[in-house]
Amino acid sequence: MLDIKLLRENLEAVKERLATRGAKIDWESFVALDRERRESLARLERLKEKKNLLSGGIGKLKKSGGDATALMREVEEVARAIREGEPPLAEVERRFDEFMLTVPNLPHESVPLGAGPEDNPEVRRWGEIPRFDFKPKPHWEIGEELGILDFARAGKIAGARFVVYHKEGALLERALANFMLATHTRENGYAEVFPPSIVNTASLTGTSQLPKFAADLFKLEGTDYWLSPTAEVQVTNLFRGETLDPDRLPLKLCAWTANFRSEAGSYGKDTRGIIRLHQFQKVELVKFVRPEQSYEEIESLTRDAESILQKLGLPYRVVALCTGDLGFGAAKTYDIEVWLPGQNAYKEISSCSNFEAFQARRAGIRYRSPGRTRSDFVHTLNGSGLAVGRTLVAVLENYQQKDGTVIVPEALRPYMGGLEKIA
RNA sequence: GGAGAGAUGGCCGAGUGGUCGAAGGCGCACGCCUGCUAAGCGUGUGUACCCCUUAAAAGGGUACCGAGGGUUCGAAUCCCUCUCUCUCCGCCA
Numbered sequence: 001m002l003d004i005k006l007l008r009e010n011l012e013a014v015k016e017r018l019a020t021r022g023a024k025i026d027w028e029s030f031v032a033l034d035r036e037r038r039e040s041l042a043r044l045e046r047l048k049e050k051k052n053l054l055s056g057g058i059g060k061l062k063k064s065g066g067d068a069t070a071l072m073r074e075v076e077e078v079a080r081a082i083r084e085g086e087p088p089l090a091e092v093e094r095r096f097d098e099f100m101l102t103v104p105n106l107p108h109e110s111v112p113l114g115a116g117p118e119d120n121p122e123v124r125r126w127g128e129i130p131r132f133d134f135k136p137k138p139h140w141e142i143g144e145e146l147g148i149l150d151f152a153r154a155g156k157i158a159g160a161r162f163v164v165y166h167k168e169g170a171l172l173e174r175a176l177a178n179f180m181l182a183t184h185t186r187e188n189g190y191a192e193v194f195p196p197s198i199v200n201t202a203s204l205t206g207t208s209q210l211p212k213f214a215a216d217l218f219k220l221e222g223t224d225y226w227l228s229p230t231a232e233v234q235v236t237n238l239f240r241g242e243t244l245d246p247d248r249l250p251l252k253l254c255a256w257t258a259n260f261r262s263e264a265g266s267y268g269k270d271t272r273g274i275i276r277l278h279q280f281q282k283v284e285l286v287k288f289v290r291p292e293q294s295y296e297e298i299e300s301l302t303r304d305a306e307s308i309l310q311k312l313g314l315p316y317r318v319v320a321l322c323t324g325d326l327g328f329g330a331a332k333t334y335d336i337e338v339w340l341p342g343q344n345a346y347k348e349i350s351s352c353s354n355f356e357a358f359q360a361r362r363a364g365i366r367y368r369s370p371g372r373t374r375s376d377f378v379h380t381l382n383g384s385g386l387a388v389g390r391t392l393v394a395v396l397e398n399y400q401q402k403d404g405t406v407i408v409p410e411a412l413r414p415y416m417g418g419l420e421k422i423a
Numbered sequence: 424g425g426a427g428a429g430a431u432g433g434c435c436g437a438g439u440g441g442u443c444g445a446a447g448g449c450g451c452a453c454g455c456c457u458g459c460u461a462a463g464c465g466u467g468u469g470u471a472c473c474c475c476u477u478a479a480a481a482g483g484g485u486a487c488c489g490a491g492g493g494u495u496c497g498a499a500u501c502c503c504u505c506u507c508u509c510u511c512c513g514c515c516a
Contacts (some may be wrong), residue, residue, distance in 0.1 A: 054497095072497095193466095
């Protein structure tokens with residue numbers, strides 16, 4: 001959610017910046033709604049003041065034994081006016097809130113202008129793309145031949161876009177998660193949390209998946225429960241409605257969770273393999289920081305995610321999302337794309353974003369800076385560190401051998417009981 | 424799933440219809456006093472929003488005693504619904 005005052009005072013600048021996202025927003029109705037809301041609110045508050053004053057008078061009068069019938073009749077009139085004024089105000093406020101919740105974040109000034117993914121500039125590249133003296137296979141072939149990825153049986157127990165990991169596949173998934181958590185907690189300074197996978201509407205609204213993107217989520221019928229699409233939701237909402245002690249900032253958390261996405265609208269995209277599933281595991285990094293630090297913190301967050309790929313020896317590049325490709329709540333985003341020989345392409349494996357105060361304002365996450373009377377909103381950031389399934393894909397495809405076996409990256413071996421090769 | 428108890432300010436804790444944003448204590452901040460420390464004394468100490476201004480503040484107002492609704496001229500106090508916490512029983516990992 002954007003700062004209402006910013007909208008009122010700098011509407012033209014906001015319009016211009018949001019236009020770079022390609023967002024279509026009905027500004028006329030915003031201006032009208034805002035005016036109507038404030039006028040109506042001020043009028044009702046004046047009436048309430050009058051009512052309170054008169055009611056207090058009744059109390060005093062009764063105590064001193066006087067007759068309050070006339071006063072009471074007068075208050076009744078005021079009370080009626082208030083009752084009549086309330087429903088229209090509530091309606092205006094509902095529409096106003098709805099509007100505010102569907103306006104995307106402002107891109108940061110450092111975000112490159114562009115219309116879509118093709119305009120995302122590459123920021124840096126790391127690692128050598130491996131050369132093969134044979135035709136590298138896609139991970140689903142490697143995995144099925146080794147008997148560690150099982151799509152057929154996953155289809156039986158759940159449906160399309162699910163997988164069952166067998167034997168070393170299951171071990172690899174678990175080892176990768178362990179390795180990532182160990183790195184982030186021991187070396188990168190994150191504290192681990194393990195939250196529920198089910199979340200409520202308020203949480204999803206706080207991090208801005210709702211109200212706009214309900215179609216991407218799984219809802220549990222007859223309840224206010226949803227399957228969380230990313231630990232960003234749980235971990236950011238840990239502190240919803242709280243004022244954080246400034247000494248705790250920057251607060252850095254990481255979490256390993258299962259994530260659920262309906263993948264509505266992505267039929268025909270990445271249909272094979274485990275790139276795009278309804279359930280996948282991910283280690284997420286989340287930060288709560290002072291506003292003045294958030295642009296340093298997105299850099300270090302991205303580096304923390306990159307450190308996993310470097311330790312695993314997986315080549316990747318970092319791209320900066322342009323204005324047209326930026327997610328709804330993000331002010332700035334770096335995507336990390338890992339090299340996948342089976343697809344001969346870089347594929348997103350992490351998305352690191354600074355939301356500035358956009359989520360904090362929705363979720364009411366504040367901090368009090370010393371010497372200031374009012375509290376301020378923190379800035380929130382998050383990024384995958386990393387998507388475990390896609391990392392597993394990268395390992396299989398980059399470390400595959402001519403004979404169909406897969407070498408286990410050295411950094412991972414301690415987490416796999418010393419296993420050197422999946423055969 | 425069954426039975427019961429509870430939810431008040433940073434914390435503890437009073438408050439069963441009127442001047443209660445809320446006693447008292449603790450904590451915290453500032454000041455005074457005391458040749459250190461401790462004690463003592465005084466003052467202050469929630470948040471959001473609206474109005475008025477604004478560089479900011481001050482000032483005025485509204486709302487908030489778990490959440491939502493209701494009764495009443497008037498609700499922390501009465502009624503209804505929900506959520507959460509605790510205790511006991513059952514069940515499960």
